[in-house]
Amino acid sequence: MIHLLFISAILVCILPLLPGMAGILLPAFSWLPLMTTHQIEALTAFNLSGFHHVLSWPGVFQSMLLSLFTGITSSIIALALTFFILQANWHKPHWQKIERMLSPMLAMPHVAFAIGFAFLFSPTGWIYRVLEGLGLSTHNTASLIQDPYGIGLIMALTIKETPFLILMSTSILKQLHVDRLYASASGLGYNRADVWLKVILPQWLPKMRLPFYAVLAFGLSVVDVALIIGPTRPPTFSVLVWQWFNEADLSLLPRAAAGALCLLLIAFLTLATARLFEWLTLNYWRSWQIQGAKKRQFWGEHGYLPLVILPMCIIPLLVIWSFAQRWRFPDIVPTRLSERFWQQELPTLWELASSSFALALFSTTLALILTIGCLEYRDKYQRAIPFWLIAIPMVIPQLSLLFGLQVTTHFISGQHYWLWVSWSHILFVFPYLYLALDGPWRSFDARLYQSARSLGLTHWQAWWKVKRVLLQPSIWIAIAIGLSVSLTQYLPTQMLGAGRVTTITTEAVALASGQDRRVSAIYGILQGLLPFIFFSLALIASHHSGIQPRLNKQRSTSTDEFICGKPNYK
Missing domain, CATH: 1.10.3720.10 (MetI-like)
Structure with missing residues (x-):
């Protein structure tokens, strides 16, 4: 069997x-x-006409750079934020409380979060309504939804992927026996920040390789979240390939296939670069690990709050919008509700x-x-x-x-x-x-x-x-x-x-x-x-x-x- x-x-x-x-x-x-x-x-x-059509598409290189920028930036920020949260809160009295607070965020799918994020940060979203209610004009104010630089997409991906990395880190840190490492390094004069940077990080990062690669690949190729809150002129490269794939003319399939292959090559090169940078940082440029105690101080004790506050704002906002029959801008609350x-x-x-x-x-x-x-x-x-x-x-x-x-x-x-x-x-x-x-x-x-x-x-x-x-x-x-x-x-x-x-x-x-x-x-x-x-x-x-x-x-x-x-x- x-x-x-x-x-x-x-x-x-x-x-x-x-x-x-x-x-x-x-x-x-x-x-x-x-x-x-x-x-x-x-x-x-066999020919290269599909690749020719891809490379000759207007703005294709800008779309590729946009995908690289949003995917790499969000992944690196999520990884760094995960490390800072762990080093400031691991095995402290409120750590179990943090795990319980992050569980709703882990359960919330990307699409549901993206819809609520759009309701919160769009030009007519609730944040802008509050600003108008405080007497601040939001006319011609930049929006995080479909902004040309993908800042909103980076924020959404970072907030959504950080709890996943924290969850994956929990089992890894239990295997590393952090308490023993901290006790040994403290005897050599290292404070908590130095212990996490010079002792725990070199062991934690290689074990986080697969979860981080999964987050990085998702950020480079995400379609559903990018369709909702990502840039549109031009879109990210993954959305552009998705649009090519939906073309009714079957003779254009080579262009879509070539675009999908290019996306795969971009992801592969990015992951290979990440692996090279990890090796250089941990095995070649090792001077930062052996310079002795520097009495560094990290501020990450409350870094988990945005991961909790934002979903807590999104959930009731979705509920209110589902019953709002009339909600004109800039009213903070709906003027008429209906279950219709x-x-x-x-x-x-x-x-x-x-x-x-x-x-x-x-x-x-x-x-x-x-x-x-x-x-x-x-x-x-x-x-x-x-x-x-x-x-x-x-x-x-x-x-x-x-x-x-x-x-x-x-x-x-x-x-x-x-x-x-x-x-x-x-x-x-x-x-x-x-x-x-x-x-x-x-x-x-x-x-x-x-x-x-x-x-x-x-x-x-x-x-x-x-x-x-x-x-x-x-x-x-x-x-x-x-x-x-x-x-x-x-x-x-x-x-x-x-x-x-x-x-x-x-x-x-x-x-x-x-x-x-x-x-x-x-x-x-x-x-x-x-x-x-x-x-x-x-x-x-x-x-x-x-x-x-x-x-x-x-x-x-x-x-x-x-x-x-x-x-x-x-």
């Missing part, structure tokens, strides 16, 4: 990467035989919510089964799929990979759109589930399983009654992560669904592009509410599941000290 799950994971989540890359390379060089008769002759000979828009959209909302949940549940369930199969196969046979191969869907632009997959699906006859969309969701949910469960699986004490087998339990009984119970809290959290990741997939649903499969996310992005703000607010609320429900239920379930609390009681006087109190070995 484990062999079957391991092979299935390779077939479903790894091998499709090969035709996905082939599906972008061949059309980019103008080879696409699946065209109508009068176009076959033009698209069966909720009544109008409720039947559609129920249908979209049920279809979105069904798709998320199906893809997450299969991805979870494949993930557990791969982890069990690794523990039993000491062989595993290379983690860098699993992480490819996380660290390369979605648009580039999905374009190749979409072209590949044309070789299979039939309109299996729901199947293709669910498969693409599994492809992107699987890495996140593997990342979430890899640490708990590695930290599980194998002697507990061996003890259960020695008592006469079969392999399946020992796994179900012992290992599953102890790892159940982590499994619940992973399920919530998988459901949320699936629910927020915009490009996979649009590209492989061909418009036939609609979800809350696809409708929210479409309505946020210029429709009624009240309807956009309703879809933003629902799009943010579902992941929040998932995480809340997962936290409740993980709190009431497992037997870890009982194992931790009176360990010194029970046999658990003999089993659990020693280092883990297999």
